[in-house]
Amino acid sequence: MTLLIKAEFRRLLATRMWGGLLVVGALLGGGMLGGMALIGPENFDPPMPGLDTETGVRSILGILGYTAFVPAAAGTLAVTSEYRHRTAAVTFLVAPRRWQVLAAKLATYTVAGLAYGLILAGTAAAAVFTVAAARQVPLGLPAHTLLALLARIAAAMVVYLIIGVGIGALIRNQVAALCVVIGYLYMGETLLMLIPGVNTLYPILPGGATAALTDFTYLADAMSAQLGNTTVQLLPPAAGALLLTAYAIGACAIAVLIPMRRDIT
Numbered sequence: 001m002t003l004l005i006k007a008e009f010r011r012l013l014a015t016r017m018w019g020g021l022l023v024v025g026a027l028l029g030g031g032m033l034g035g036m037a038l039i040g041p042e043n044f045d046p047p048m049p050g051l052d053t054e055t056g057v058r059s060i061l062g063i064l065g066y067t068a069f070v071p072a073a074a075g076t077l078a079v080t081s082e083y084r085h086r087t088a089a090v091t092f093l094v095a096p097r098r099w100q101v102l103a104a105k106l107a108t109y110t111v112a113g114l115a116y117g118l119i120l121a122g123t124a125a126a127a128v129f130t131v132a133a134a135r136q137v138p139l140g141l142p143a144h145t146l147l148a149l150l151a152r153i154a155a156a157m158v159v160y161l162i163i164g165v166g167i168g169a170l171i172r173n174q175v176a177a178l179c180v181v182i183g184y185l186y187m188g189e190t191l192l193m194l195i196p197g198v199n200t201l202y203p204i205l206p207g208g209a210t211a212a213l214t215d216f217t218y219l220a221d222a223m224s225a226q227l228g229n230t231t232v233q234l235l236p237p238a239a240g241a242l243l244l245t246a247y248a249i250g251a252c253a254i255a256v257l258i259p260m261r262r263d264i265t
Contacts, residue, residue, distance in 0.1 A: 004095060004104035012078075012108055021074045021112075025120040028067050034127030036060055040135075048218065051132055053140040055218070061146070062216025064124060064153050065207070068160040069185035071116050075109055075164025076181050079255070080174035102256045106165065113161030117154030125150050149214060152241075156210045159248045160185075163206065166251030169258045193219075193232070203234050206247055212240025 012018055041048035041056050049056035082091070095101045125147060132139050139146065164181055171177040189207040193199045202208040211217065212235040235243065 001100055001104060004100055005107055008104050008108035009111075012112060017074065017077060018112060021071070021116055022119050024070055025116045026123045028064065028070070028124075029120040030123030030127045032067075033060065033064065033124045034131055036063070037128055037131040038135075049140075051128075051135075051137050051139055055140070057128075057139055057141045057146060058149065058215050059218040061124065061128070061149055061153065062211065062214050062218065064120065065156060065210040065214055065216055066186075067120075068157060068206075068210060069182050071113055071157045071161035072164035072167070072181045072185055073178055074116075075113070075161040075166075076168040076177045077164075077174070078109060079105075079165055079168030080172060080177050083172040084174050098259060099256055102169075102259060106162065106252055106255060109161055109165050110158060113158035114154070116161065117157035120157060121150035121154040124153075152213050152237075155241075156213055156244060159244045160206070162248045162255075163251045166254040169255040190219075199232055202232050204243065206244065208232075208234060209240040209243040209247070213237055213244060 036044075037051060037060060040050060041060050042050040048059050051057055051060070081087075091101055092098055128139070128146070129143075131137075141149070167181055168177050171180060185207070189202065189205055192205070193202055203212065211219070215237060217234055234240070
């Protein structure tokens with residue numbers, strides 16, 4: 001297992017995609033969030049609560065949860081590229097115990113997801129504190145609470161990368177897998193919130209669990225108010241964390257069991 005994990009890390013670091021992923025994390029956390037904080041949520045259309053309120057800080061940080069399709073797509077690419085470039089067959093010939101290969105991949109991708117999450121959260125924290133100081137705006141959350149919230153967002157990014165790995169193992173066609181991941185996570189769950197009755201499922205979906213974990217209720221409340229529906233009640237943060245953990249375990253099971261039972265062609 002140690003040799004396999006070392007081999008996976010060498011493979012990981014030899015590709016340009018992972019360096020690009022970390023750059024994207026910095027751009028989203030420091031660039032996008034910093035720009036939004038600089039403009040001021042109260043100047044958006046429609047306006048959001050300002051950074052001097054608890055709701056405003058939670059809302060602007062919670063938007064990072066809607067960038068989860070980025071690590072999910074990276075996890076999907078990591079798996080489907082092996083089938084696309086025919087390297088999976090060689091890997092399984094060298095290490096015929098497939099479960100060990102797959103476990104090593106999951107361990108490596110978990111570390112990669114954690115690195116992405118920490119860069120995303122770290123640059124977001126730097127941007128928010130810097131902009132708040134420059135604008136002389138007192139933040140509506142204490143520093144330790146804000147950092148704890150960003151840590152939960154970082155943990156959610158790890159889960160989404162693992163979910164992407166599971167989808168890549170299930171759907172080996174790279175284009176189809178990416179369409180499913182990006183289409184569902186970027187648009188699918190938001191569209192479900194527009195359908196009366198169906199939107200009640202949102203709290204148990206990955207996006208709803210992430211919103212619960214990060215206390216991001218602004219979008220669900222805004223959608224309900226716009227449509228005149230009953231407000232969608234998100235799960236408690238602890239329940240959201242458990243549900244995301246269940247999704248991660250399910251994705252791990254798919255990533256291990258599906259390739260073990262399927263021919264590599």
